[in-house]
Amino acid sequence: MPSRPRIAVATVVGLLGFVAPIALSIQFAWNQSVAGAEAVGTRYAAEVVRRSEVAARQFGRAIKVLNHDNLPPCSPQEIELMRSLDLGSDYLQMVGRVSGNTLECSSLGTTTRIDIGPPTLTTEHGAQERLDFKYGPTGFGKVSLLTANGVAAAVDGNLLLDFDTGSDGARLALVVPSSHDHTRIIQSSGAFDPSWFNPIGRGESKSYLDGENIISHVRSRQLDIEAVSVIPSRLVYRRVRQFAVVFVPIGCLCGLGFAWAVMYISRSRGSLTGLLRAAARNNSFFVEYQPVVEIATRRVVGAEALVRWRRGDTVISPASFIGLAEESGVITEITRIVIENVARDLPRLLEISPDFRVAINFTATDLKHEATAKRLMELVQRSGGSARNIVVEATEHGLVSGVECSRMISVLRLEGFRVAIDDFGTGYSSLSCLQGIDLDLLKIDKAFVDTIGTDGVTRGVVLHIIEIARSLQLTMVAEGIETEQQARFLLERGVEYGQGWLFGKPMSIENLTKMARETESAQPLVPA
Ligand code: C2E
Ligand code: MG
Ligand code: MG
Secondary structure (H helix, E strand, O other): OOHHHHHHHHHHHHHHHHHHHHHHHHHHHHHHHHHHHHHHHHHHHHHHHHHHHHHHHHHHHHHHHHHOOOOOOOOHHHHHHHHHHHHOOOOEEEEEEEEOOEEEEEOOOOOOOEEOOOOOEEOOOOOEEEEEEEOOOOOOOEEEEEEEOOEEEEEOHHHHHOOOOOOOOOEEEEEOOOOOOOOEEEEOOOOOOHHHOOOOOOOOEEEEEEOOEEEEEEEOOOOOOEEEEEEEOHHHHHHHHHHHHHHHHHHHHHHHHHHHHHHHHHHHHHHHHHHHHHHHHOOOEEEEEEEEEEOOOOEEEEEEEEEEEEEOOEEEOHHHOHHHHHHHOOHHHHHHHHHHHHHHHHHHHHHHOOOOEEEEEEOHHHHHOOHHHHHHHHHHHHHOOOHHHEEEEEEHHHHOOOHHHHHHHHHHHHHOOEEEEEEEOOOOOHHHHHHOOOOOEEEEOHHHHOOOOOOOOOOOHHHHHHHHHHHOOOEEEEOOOOOHHHHHHHHHOOOOEEOOOOOOOOEOHHHHHHHHHHOOOOOOOOOO
């Protein structure tokens, strides 16, 4: 990519990389705070339900005891018993006998009959409740009066709702979900919006952020009651601030680190591209040749030209710069240099064998570049050879990258150049792509040759590749042969040519020429 757009992209990615961790840390702080506040609200509502269930159990026990005491109703002995039940219960303020809408007597010692009026609601178990019941001028204030099976008990709702909620500003309410308007039994303080009384399933709980408040519901499994807690969302903001103090600086650090890394990589890639261009100008690229042998005889019949980059005392492998060279467009310059080197060296090889073949690697960019065909023709003319002496090597990616590539391949084949598919099987389109392209050779990648003689799961693939090449009548060259066992295996399966450290590593033109001469009249190792 040219440097200006690359810097723009790097700046955008760097900025995103800076902002994203901060935004994520704030989002994380918010989520944590909302979840924390919801948990607090649910805890409050659950406590109200728990207390209500204890009160209900205490009322149930009072009914049981009084209805089995066999004492004369409202006798001094029974009133004494009522008193002990009253004192022994945390949440019952009074226990008494009731008949219809009349309280006959109570644990407070009264035997005067008191009209308690009609019930506010009747629960599904048949118990009746009179809300906001005002009991006597000397008694306590407003209570809920529960009556069932001739027994009455007063429950002070404040006892159910009154516990320490710290500075959370929580409001609590207890409702009867089955009543048609979800009748409120009692509430602690402040007004309750009717929309907050939202019945849920038995034994369930629910908590959510509703604008200004965190609303939490907990419904009893056994009783027809549901507790609601309402906490102002300022608690959330307070928690967000607490979390943000920790997480936002971490997010900032991550963001800065990421942005720095993006800029650093982009600048170093930018400078690497500059170095590649400079290397192309300064003749720092040179070519080594790896011999291609006839496996049966070990005769050197050709070679692959492999580029190298000399930087000071070190020689850099193409694997580490070809990708960037292609990305930055420097590859066309590198390919031109390789072609020039081959044009200079080929005559020495043709002297040994007029059929000698030199393979040159081409990328998709080269195959789209119009000058490539022209340069190859010039190479042939200058070296005194023919197009048959040159093998155009391209990977699957190069061969299927658009119509320009296919057109270039057709033109080159018409001119007589041989075309090889390199690293076959390591790409993504394999067989389907092969059927659509005119090819002469298939190079079996080292990755598959390596599996020969092993028990790896892919060891059978090499046989399939050989089968494919044979069915398409392609000449096969196996790459990366390092052992005699591999060479024998391939030869036995009809692979004629090979390349690899077993025969020779990439070498200078002088060494290649020497090796080609030495093997010129080589005979099969194992006579047929
Ligand atoms: P390639 O075209 O598949 O070349 C074969 C690679 O395998 C070469 O690596 C070669 O040195 C290595 N090799 C050959 N036999 C053996 C062996 O027995 N054992 C091992 N371990 N390695 C072996 P090299 O030279 O590092 O090249 C790597 C790749 O870089 C090449 O793979 C090719 O894709 C690319 N390349 C090299 N020169 C050029 C060039 O001039 N132009 C382009 N476009 N790409 C090139
Ligand atoms: Mg190659
Ligand atoms: Mg290869």
